[in-house]
Amino acid sequence: MKKIPYGRQNIDQNDIDAVVSALQSDYLTQGPKVKEFEIKFAEYVGAKYAVAVNNATSGLHLSVLALNLSKGDRIITTPITFAATANCVRYAGGEVWFSDIDPNTYLLDINSVRELIESKPKGFFKGIIPVDFAGLPINMEEFRALADAHSLWIIEDACHAPGGYFVDSQSEKNFCGNGNYADIGVFSFHPVKHIACGEGGMLTTNSKELYEKLVLLRTHGITKENMDENHGNWYYEMIALGFNYRLTDFQSALGITQLAKNNKGVARRNEISANYKKEFEGKIKFQDLPAGAYNAHHLFIVEVENRKELYDFLHSKGILVQIHYVPVHTMPYYKNIGYADAGLVHAEKYYSRCISLPMYPTLSDDEQNFVIEHVKQFVNG
Numbered sequence: 001m002k003k004i005p006y007g008r009q010n011i012d013q014n015d016i017d018a019v020v021s022a023l024q025s026d027y028l029t030q031g032p033k034v035k036e037f038e039i040k041f042a043e044y045v046g047a048k049y050a051v052a053v054n055n056a057t058s059g060l061h062l063s064v065l066a067l068n069l070s071k072g073d074r075i076i077t078t079p080i081t082f083a084a085t086a087n088c089v090r091y092a093g094g095e096v097w098f099s100d101i102d103p104n105t106y107l108l109d110i111n112s113v114r115e116l117i118e119s120k121p122k123g124f125f126k127g128i129i130p131v132d133f134a135g136l137p138i139n140m141e142e143f144r145a146l147a148d149a150h151s152l153w154i155i156e157d158a159c160h161a162p163g164g165y166f167v168d169s170q171s172e173k174n175f176c177g178n179g180n181y182a183d184i185g186v187f188s189f190h191p192v193k194h195i196a197c198g199e200g201g202m203l204t205t206n207s208k209e210l211y212e213k214l215v216l217l218r219t220h221g222i223t224k225e226n227m228d229e230n231h232g233n234w235y236y237e238m239i240a241l242g243f244n245y246r247l248t249d250f251q252s253a254l255g256i257t258q259l260a261k262n263n264k265g266v267a268r269r270n271e272i273s274a275n276y277k278k279e280f281e282g283k284i285k286f287q288d289l290p291a292g293a294y295n296a297h298h299l300f301i302v303e304v305e306n307r308k309e310l311y312d313f314l315h316s317k318g319i320l321v322q323i324h325y326v327p328v329h330t331m332p333y334y335k336n337i338g339y340a341d342a343g344l345v346h347a348e349k350y351y352s353r354c355i356s357l358p359m360y361p362t363l364s365d366d367e368q369n370f371v372i373e374h375v376k377q378f379v380n381g
């Protein structure tokens with residue numbers, strides 16, 4: 001039986017040739033391809049700066065450090081995300097405060113965040129990490145206004161959303177991670193994401209100061225600029241406690257060719273989404289699309305009553321659907337530090353019903369029809 005995964009990478013000969021050529025060059029780790037990828041990625045999303053990293057988890061860690069998160073700082077995020085979104089706060093000794101999702105868009109609900117902020121004294125929170133969940137862009141303009149009113153920073157977890165955008169009140173298209181409203185955008189190049197580098201990530205920002213901090217922290221906190229001393233050309237100084245979170249040159253070469261076909265991939269994802277919606281409209285609940293938003297569709301999620309049975313039924317037919325996500329606050333690690341009773345009713349209801357159907361550019365019409373037929377067969381009993 002042919003298996004149909006929920007997501008998969010799209011590697012063609014052009015990608016392979018680019019990697020082979022990078023492997024034959026003088027650089028394996030940071031070389032010219034890293035810089036080229038950063039420049040092209042910044043251009044693609046419309047941000048001033050981009051910093052390539054070895055994965056988005058490292059990127060999130062660098063982001064909270066660049067924004068000076070320190071022990072005890074309280075950060076708000078969504079429970080419906082991959083654990084890494086919240087974990088970065090813990091790496092730096094901060095406290096994660098989960099706020100509920102909108103039951104129709106599945107995104108962090110700004111009203112729930114506002115209520116949470118307003119229920120605490122001024123200065124209680126330091127930042128917000130909203131997620132462009134499943135590829136649907138957060139309205140970052142609204143989040144910025146809320147954040148500014150309370151002096152908070154914003155990290156946009158855009159791991160699901162390269163190529164997605166929302167339209168702001170000035171009728172401007174804002175691509176996810178463009179840095180117009182959020183301080184830093186974070187992208188992942190894990191194989192099931194839009195751009196596959198094996199492992200990899202990118203940080204985007206419009207702030208020169210944040211850019212310089214991110215670059216410094218990515219490479220051990222080592223610099224050759226503005227040094228206290230200079231013993232000769234070999235000399236460098238370590239001025240901060242940084243890490244080795246670098247992306248390699250051959251991964252960047254792959255990232256460049258992957259990026260070049262991202263628009264085509266996102267367009268195909270939207271075609272697949274339109275097919276699902278046409279078949280399910282009025283019968284099966286799926287993620288809402290707010291006016292002016294363009295969903296990059298990392299995932300296509302539906303909600304059903306008997307989710308476990310549907311999951312098992314589709315798997316028995318070779319359709320490898322997945323669940324995104326088990327709410328982060330219910331994970332034993334977070335339960336053990338007191339998050340079990342977070343009162344996140346929409347997130348928990350969503351989790352009991354959600355299922356991610358196959359969504360990737362190379363999914364064929366026949367394969368999608370096979371999926372649709374079996375979902376309908378199950379739902380219609």
Ligand SMILES: Cc1ncc(COP(=O)(O)O)c(C=O)c1O
Binds near residue numbers: 058081157187188190
């Ligand atoms: C929303 C979100 N944030 C962060 C990450 C972490 O990305 P990476 O695997 O590149 O570290 C993921 C990956 O699954 C994700 O889905």
